Amino acid sequence: MRTLLMMAGGTGGHVFPALAVAQVLRERGIEVVWLGTRRGFEAHSVPEAGFDMEWISIRGLRGKGWWGWWVAPLRLTVALVQSVMVILRRRPDALLGMGGFVAGPGGLAAWLLRKPLLIHEANAVAGFTNRWLALVAQRVMTGFPHSVGIDPKRGIYIGNPLRADIVAMDRRNNTEPDSKAPLNLLVVGGSQGARVFNNIVPLALAALAIEQRPSVRHQCGRGNREAASLAYRDAGINGVAPSEFIDDMAKAYAWADVVLCRAGAMTVAELSAMGVTALLVPYPHAISGHQTANARFLSEHQAGVLLPESELTPQCLAEWLGKFHARRDLLAGFGQRALSLSRPQATAEVAQICMERMCA
Structure with missing residues (x-):
């Protein structure tokens, strides 16, 4: 052998x-x-x-x-x-x-x-x-x-x-969803994004009109569930139950219309394979700026949105979510182009x- x-x-x-x-x-x-x-x-x-x-x-x-x-x-x-x-x-x-x-x-x-x-x-x-x-x-x-x-x-x-579960998952057909339905927002913080996302996402949702607010699944990172839950309560946002870890990421990607995440190589590959639109916030302390380069690969093909952490504010995030809520064709286009780049x-x-x- x-x-x-x-x-x-x-x-x-x-x-x-x-x-x-x-x-x-x-x-x-x-x-x-x-x-x-x-x-x-x-x-x-x-x-x-x-x-x-x-x-x-x-x-x-x-x-x-x-x-x-x-x-x-x-x-x-x-x-x-x-x-x-x-x-x-x-x-x-x-x-x-x-x-x-x-x-x-x-x-x-x-x-x-x-x-x-x-x-x-x-x-x-x-x-x-x-x-x-x-x-x-x-x-x-x-x-x-x-x-x-x-x-x-x-x-x-x-x-x-x-991973096999990502490859086996049915690819998103990217048909335009009902424009009146809330978007599904997946927030993937993990160890290198937990605190900034945990603080900004609740405030961004609070800045949106109620009819524009998405449904949210939030992976907040180990040891951060209590703090993330408190941030949502303080912002007056109900119905979000942050979890430290999402076991089935393939199903989570398939559920999502938009993903807010870092730009690790595996994450970028999975987003492309699933044809899901992403707001990519590169980890600013990544060695040699490799996460920024990873995110730029999608953004240069209009297959994702590159948001430097220094520019990620509640208002900035709210504007993007509001834009995607109103422009489902724009959302679908990002996803289709991401899928075309997948391997x-x-x-x-x-x-x-x-x-x-x-x-x-």
Whole structure:
């Protein structure tokens, strides 16, 4: 049986797409082993999906101060040695890096041991690790047509792998809804958007005439439900019950007419696949401004609205919601153009490229 060592971790934005690829490979008879850390999102989600884990010790350097940079060489050396030992023990036919700190030492170990290395860069601006790994990888796949930091001659535009539930969901037909019905607004805050959305959305709804106010589903982020609920009550908005986490995002996207969210690569890919209109507020502290670049991909095609956080006020949000309420044709047009940019076969294509490399 062929074996692939998957390197992805840290956040759901790295792990979910990698899991989607891993599940396709498993269905095709490939053994997938996961390289990760005990601190990241992968520590629980990957074993729950039935994949074997191999652990290394690595963490990010940004925001750790002088001490973090002082001990970085030692930590990287330890992680590199651990990665080499995993490769020697597991003997994978190829390695696939899909983001997160583990891809650095894992990718370097693959290069040292002359193992086939493939990487997938999810964002429109490549991260530091992938910029370097792209120089030695046998295959470089990208989630956007032009990823800054990746040589266009080496990068293959695939799109971002999607979870099976997103791919399986019926695509939105984008017919114009009844103009008298309230819009359905999905607010996805999460860890990097909870507070700003929790504060602004209730005030924006309060600024709208009652007949213009949308129905709202609000993911407010872990530990923020009480504060978000209080913000709605203080604004005089009833009928909204914020939740810390939405289990079935595919159904939530299908329900929504408009989504207010950040602009992570996975989010942008899912919005496009579902053909839903989005108000994209990039996380302002994202490394290299990659979320702004991700959002710009949709906004430049009139497939989404880019709203810098510095410009996101209750009045600004209310104006957009009021415009979409009155102009359902405008709303439908954004969704149709988003759908036209989707790459629903990205998961299968990444898996196929991996298989071709393993069998070469």
